[in-house]
Amino acid sequence: MCAHVMVAEDDEKQAELVRRYLEREGHAVTLVRDGRAAIESVRRRPPDLLVLDVMMPRADGLDVLRVLRAEARELPVLMLTARSTEDDLLLGLDLGADDYMTKPYSPRELMARVRTLLRRTRLGPPADRVLSVGTLAVDPDRHEVRVDGDQVECTPGEFRILAAMAAEPDRVFTRQQLLEELHGFDRYISHRTVDVHIMNLRKKIEPAPRRPARLLTVFGVGYKLADPAKAKSAGRG
Structure with a gap:
């Protein structure tokens, strides 16, 4: 290579x-x-x-x-x-x-x-389709992220995390699993690396980063990417 x-x-x-x-x-x-x-x-x-x-x-x-x-x-x-x-x-x-x-x-x-x-x-991730989670769209082929139709600029590390999570919405990823998406099996990288990327992604894809509706924390486990509209519908049901 x-x-x-x-x-x-x-x-x-x-x-x-x-x-x-x-x-x-x-x-x-x-x-x-x-x-x-x-x-x-x-x-x-x-x-x-x-x-x-x-x-x-x-x-x-x-x-x-x-x-x-x-x-x-x-x-x-x-x-x-x-x-x-x-x-x-x-x-x-x-x-x-x-x-x-x-x-x-x-x-x-x-x-x-x-x-x-x-x-x-x-x-990168598979480039044969656009990965959509509600109004969030991740295009691996073009390396683009859009929220409500507006393009969002992401670093390569942020993009890899988001693409992995968008490929499996609602799946809970541990920090270690997300680290492997970033760096492979690397014992020298801190889990805080993932937390920083998640924090930065929330600033870019969430209307209210301190009250995330898409990129959610599952306490004691890790993070998941969800469709806010589906979560609201489930709450009403």
């Missing part, structure tokens, strides 16, 4: 190490040394995957992510950070990162994460 991977990393030795590992797996690699260069390079030639360091000159990785997601760019982003607190990591996910690794990291594990993101982004 050869791909174009951009590595935004100001540490020259670290960038060269990542480049060598990526090229060894057959990928074409573009290296950039600062945040502004990363934004400009993505605009000129969008990569299949962006490996993005948080601490960079001229614009840090979080600012880069803010700009790219504001432009509705859906490329998968793997963040590298020396900040190991949960709040810092969740902030990256909240801004639309698909995965993260804390420094120091194993290059072999980094390559495994890259393979997982590329595989899931390229294959």
Whole structure:
């Protein structure tokens, strides 16, 4: 699975190490040394995957992510950070990162994460139909989400979660099952990753995110995607 991977990393030795590992797996690699260069390079030639360091000159990785997601760019982003607190990591996910690794990291594990993101982004869910749950429609082929006919922009991670749940409405998914949709069997990823994606999805698909009617919490178990109209009808019955 050869791909174009951009590595935004100001540490020259670290960038060269990542480049060598990526090229060894057959990928074409573009290296950039600062945040502004990363934004400009993505605009000129969008990569299949962006490996993005948080601490960079001229614009840090979080600012880069803010700009790219504001432009509705859906490329998968793997963040590298020396900040190991949960709040810092969740902030990256909240801004639309698909995965993260804390420094120091194993290059072999980094390559495994890259393979997982590329595989899931390229294959995605089955693309033979639009998945509808009430007035929510998920189109895997076009990578589109619509609510009441209006398009909603989702990150690749958010889209994978929503597509999996839309394929089986009313099924209760555990956090672990949703993590497997995101990253496969990965013991290094926290269940809080799923919670952040769910929170962000609610902001996008719910009229009142604090009182969700579509993306529901099943306490002690996980989450499910439901049709609000059916729930109202059942309540009247």
